[in-house]
Amino acid sequence: MSALRDEIRAILREEMAAFRSEAGAAPPSRVAEQVRITSSTELTHFAQDILRRASEPGFAERVARGELVFELSRPPAGPPTQPVVGAIVTGPGSKVPERLDKALITERDINALDGSARSLRIAPTSRLTPLARDEARRRGIRIERDKA
Template sequence: MSVLRDEIRSILREEIAALKRGEQSEVLTFETVRISSSADLTRFSQDLVTRGQDSAFAARVAQGRHRFDLEQHRPVGALSVSAPAKPRPNVLTKTLVTERDIGALGAGTQVLSIGKTSRLTPLARDEARRRGIRIERSEV
């Protein structure tokens, strides 16, 4: 147990030093929105106003850390062949991923993409496993 604590302290020292150097982390979340009519747009804007009352959500949107993608619109009657949707991963650019970072991800998160040199704390790995979040390493 002492060896594990020493390793955690060492990792934390490195990461605190990185934070003091000004390295920033960013968790990006993506939400797909279907807007095919004025009524859809009105519903989305009303929902956004309601959700904006949560200051954390409003801050994430204002900082660009929560992004919206439009669902691809198909004309009525158009032939549609679809494959199973691949979940778009959230991206975390941070050298040390903690349990708190995993907890900050949205409830529907299925995939988290982290940097090739990023490390996960044991608690972060446990939290991701508990929530069913798959961790992928990016090439960057």
């Protein structure tokens, strides 16, 4: 997901640069809003906020003219904020995990878990979609199968 996110950011930077060069010099009253996007959830919230703000008078026009731009905020210096990602394993955990009783567990189910969730119990017959498995791995969530 990180590589995809970086690619999207690069494409957006190129498109914004092309847009500015087509529009001429940067507008004198340019406002830059800092945006922090470190996860798919934050990206979704940002998109929802843009859609909500699009109904405000003049918002879309300011963005189109380049008077309002969005810049990614830089992460603070120091250790990385990404969780340490381990392999998805079957076995006992150190804390009572959340439990999902579904035949098919999707990425949406993983995203709906509490942000502090570090493990998830599933039924022996439950299956995870590849995206659910990837999201669990990205968030450092340990998958534990109940015994039959």
